[in-house]
Amino acid sequence: MNELVPFRLEPYFRTRIWGFNDLSPWYDFQTDGEPIGEVWLTGEMCKAATGPHTGLSLTEITAKLGRGLLGESFGTGEFPLLIKLLFPKEKLSVQVHPDDALAQKYGEPRGKTECWYALDAKPGAAVALGIKHGVTADQIRASIENATLEDLLQMVPVSKGDMLYVDAGTVHAMGPGVVILETQQTSDRTYRLYDYGRPRELHIEKSIEAMRLETHAGKIAPQSANGSTILIDEKYFRIERWDVVAGDASGLVTPTGKVQMLFVVDGEIEIAAAGAETFTVGRCQLAVIPADAASVSVTAPAAASVVRIRPNEV
The missing domain is CATH 2.60.120.10 (Jelly Rolls)
Incomplete structure (x- = not known):
């Protein structure tokens, strides 16, 4: 497994x-x-x-x-x-x-x-x-x-x-x-x-x-970038808000070589990956995406707002 x-x-x-x-x-x-x-x-x-x-x-x-x-x-x-x-x-x-x-x-x-x-x-x-x-x-x-x-x-x-x-x-x-x-x-x-x-x-x-x-x-003033809003990018963390429409939302898990966390503010998302069962992340829930996870995809059944959090190197 x-x-x-x-x-x-x-x-x-x-x-x-x-x-x-x-x-x-x-x-x-x-x-x-x-x-x-x-x-x-x-x-x-x-x-x-x-x-x-x-x-x-x-x-x-x-x-x-x-x-x-x-x-x-x-x-x-x-x-x-x-x-x-x-x-x-x-x-x-x-x-x-x-x-x-x-x-x-x-x-x-x-x-x-x-x-x-x-x-x-x-x-x-x-x-x-x-x-x-x-x-x-x-x-x-x-x-x-x-x-x-x-x-x-x-x-x-x-x-x-x-x-x-x-x-x-x-x-x-x-x-x-x-x-x-x-x-x-x-x-x-x-x-x-x-x-x-x-x-x-x-x-x-x-x-x-x-x-x-x-x-x-x-x-911190928000900045728009590549379909997301950068909320903060400082020494220890980078945080973005993604407001996604229904359908494919795989841009949420662009490979970074670092662990990522997805926190759902509104709506829900479904996460799938190679060798794993698909699961749902609902409002006020958080998912962890390992740095070496393969073929991760995200789908939004309806419009959703998601905060992506990842650590920055120090």
């Missing part, structure tokens, strides 16, 4: 105190327990739902397939990108992520640069990206003590379809009114500066060490 075939991953629902108990209309998922704030689409807990690896975690599949899955340039390490959906009902903490160098100083394999694609945004929605010009570390410490840190943050309005870049070192915060598709380096390292009085650990000194007063964070 050919093992280097595309497969769909089951999402993994993660509890967060700032999330929802009901994720409809995005997912048919309700809970009476802790609210769900994140849905991981890749990650060590996500398991294959189709193909010869059904039931195996993405970590197990990555270890088994190595370069055949990831591509020669990524070797046999971890799956390079962590992809999530975020559903904030309340404000997340004000936080910052370390870059690769700082993360490695503290024994972590890598830092965390990420980007946010707004699948939905209510009128007036905004996120915080960066510190206002001229603010000092001493002012930040004082504002944490007197609960005024928000006054020092750069607020960015968000509309549906916006792409926002959040490079490591950017002090940032997300609030209610948005649904975000987040793509990031495979790392869950977060330093909290401020948490609105919630009883969670803060990492003030590490946050101040990690933060940069000037970063490249902000909105």
